[in-house]
Amino acid sequence: MSSVNGMNSGIPSETNPLCQVSLDQLRLRTSEKWHVYADDVLPLFVAEMDVLLAEPVARAITDAVSRGDTGYPAGTAYAEALAEFAVKRWDWDGISVERTAMMPDVMRGIVEILDVISSPADAVVINCPVYPPFYHFVEHTGRRIVEAPLGEGQRIDFDALAEAFKRAAKHGPRPVYLLCSPHNPTGTVHTADELATVAALAARHGVRVVSDEIHAPLVLPGAVFVPYLSVPGTENGMALMSASKAWNLAGLKAAVAIAGPAAADDLARIPPWVQEGPSHLGVIAHTAALRDGTPWLDELLNGLAANRRLLVDLLADHLPGVRYQPGEGTYLAWLDCRALGLGDDPAAVFLEHGRVALNSGPSFGTGGAGHTRLNLATSPEVLTEAVRRMATAARTATLR
Missing domain, CATH: 3.40.640.10 (Type I PLP-dependent aspartate aminotransferase-like (Major domain))
Known part of the structure; x- marks a missing residue:
C-alpha cells in the first residue's frame, strides 16, 4: 500500500487548517485517534480533527x-x-x-x-x-x-x-x-x-x-x-x-x-x-x-466543504457501490456500503484488509448495519489514500 506523507493537496493549503500538519507529525500525538491503532493504520474514526489549534485558543x-x-x-x-x-x-x-x-x-x-x-x-x-x-x-x-x-x-x-x-x-x-x-x-x-x-x-x-x-x-x-x-x-x-x-x-x-x-x-x-x-x-x-476563533472556523469549514466534494469524487472513482449523501453539518460522512457485500460491519473489513479505521455502523443502532462512519477532518492526501485502501480492501474481501 502506498504511504501518505506531505502537504500537497488539490486546494490552497496556506490557510486551510486541514493542510497544516503532516502524517508524521500527527503520529506523534498520544490522543485516542493516534494511539489505538498501529502506525500502518489510517485512523478516520473518532471525532478528532487533524489540525493545529486556532492561534487565539x-x-x-x-x-x-x-x-x-x-x-x-x-x-x-x-x-x-x-x-x-x-x-x-x-x-x-x-x-x-x-x-x-x-x-x-x-x-x-x-x-x-x-x-x-x-x-x-x-x-x-x-x-x-x-x-x-x-x-x-x-x-x-x-x-x-x-x-x-x-x-x-x-x-x-x-x-x-x-x-x-x-x-x-x-x-x-x-x-x-x-x-x-x-x-x-x-x-x-x-x-x-x-x-x-x-x-x-x-x-x-x-x-x-x-x-x-x-x-x-x-x-x-x-x-x-x-x-x-x-x-x-x-x-x-x-x-x-x-x-x-x-x-x-x-x-x-x-x-x-x-x-x-x-x-x-x-x-x-x-x-x-x-x-x-x-x-x-x-x-x-x-x-x-x-x-x-471565527476566522479559523471559517477556513476550516471551507476545507471541510472541499473534502466533501473530494470524497464524492473518490467514491465515484474507486468505490462506486458506496452510497454517500453529503450532509450539511459536522465533519462526518455516513457511508452506505451494503452494495459491496461486506456484511453488517464493513468497517471491520476496511480495517483488516485496508488498514483504515472507521466507525462500525451497527454501533449507531437500527439502520446502521452495512454502514460505516468516516471522519472527513483530515488532509486531502490522507482522505485520498484512505479511500484507495478501502477499495483495495473491498476487492480483497470479495475475492476470498
Whole structure:
C-alpha cells in the first residue's frame, strides 16, 4: 500500500487548517485517534480533527498556564461568549446567561438533565442511526430507549417520531426526546419547520426535548443552523452546546447547558458541584474559540466543504457501490456500503484488509448495519489514500 506523507493537496493549503500538519507529525500525538491503532493504520474514526489549534485558543491556554491559572472554573464568561457567538453566527439572541449552567461535557450534561426532568422508569426517544453514546449513557442511567428511525433523505420521520412518543409514554409519565442537531452520523441539519414540528409533537405527547447541539458551529457555507430553543413552542426544552468539536478541544472538556424560559427551574436543580466539573483550561479555551476563533472556523469549514466534494469524487472513482449523501453539518460522512457485500460491519473489513479505521455502523443502532462512519477532518492526501485502501480492501474481501 502506498504511504501518505506531505502537504500537497488539490486546494490552497496556506490557510486551510486541514493542510497544516503532516502524517508524521500527527503520529506523534498520544490522543485516542493516534494511539489505538498501529502506525500502518489510517485512523478516520473518532471525532478528532487533524489540525493545529486556532492561534487565539492556543494563546489563551499558554497564557493561562504561564500565569499558573489552572484552578477550578468560575464565572459566566463561557456562557457570555456563547451568547455573543449565537447572535453573530445564527442571529439568535435567545441565550440568557441566567438560564445557563456549565457542564463537564455535553454527554455528562445530558445525564444530569435527564436526572432532573425524568426518572429511571421513563423512556428516552432517539432517532437512529445515531451517535453511539446516546445508547451507552442513557442505558447506564437505567432508562429505556425507544427508537424512532430516520426517514427519507436521512431526515426526521415524523410519523415514526409520533409513534415513538406514544410508546415512550407507556413506560413512564415523563418521557424525553434526545434530539441530535445537527445529526450525527448523517450530518443532517434540521430546518426551522422541522424543529417546530418536533416541538408541536412533543407538546402534544407530553415529551420533554433535550437537544445535543455540539456540532452547531460545524454547518457548511450555504446551510443554516437553527437552534432548537429558537423555534416556537420550545419554552420547556433544553439544549447543550460546546466549542469542543468545532475547534478540536475534546481534551479540554467544557460545555454549556441552556434552558428555555419554562425549564429554568429544572436547570437550577442540577447540583452545583456538577458545574465545577469542567476543566478550567477548557473553559478558557472554549471562551477564546467562541470570541476570537471565527476566522479559523471559517477556513476550516471551507476545507471541510472541499473534502466533501473530494470524497464524492473518490467514491465515484474507486468505490462506486458506496452510497454517500453529503450532509450539511459536522465533519462526518455516513457511508452506505451494503452494495459491496461486506456484511453488517464493513468497517471491520476496511480495517483488516485496508488498514483504515472507521466507525462500525451497527454501533449507531437500527439502520446502521452495512454502514460505516468516516471522519472527513483530515488532509486531502490522507482522505485520498484512505479511500484507495478501502477499495483495495473491498476487492480483497470479495475475492476470498
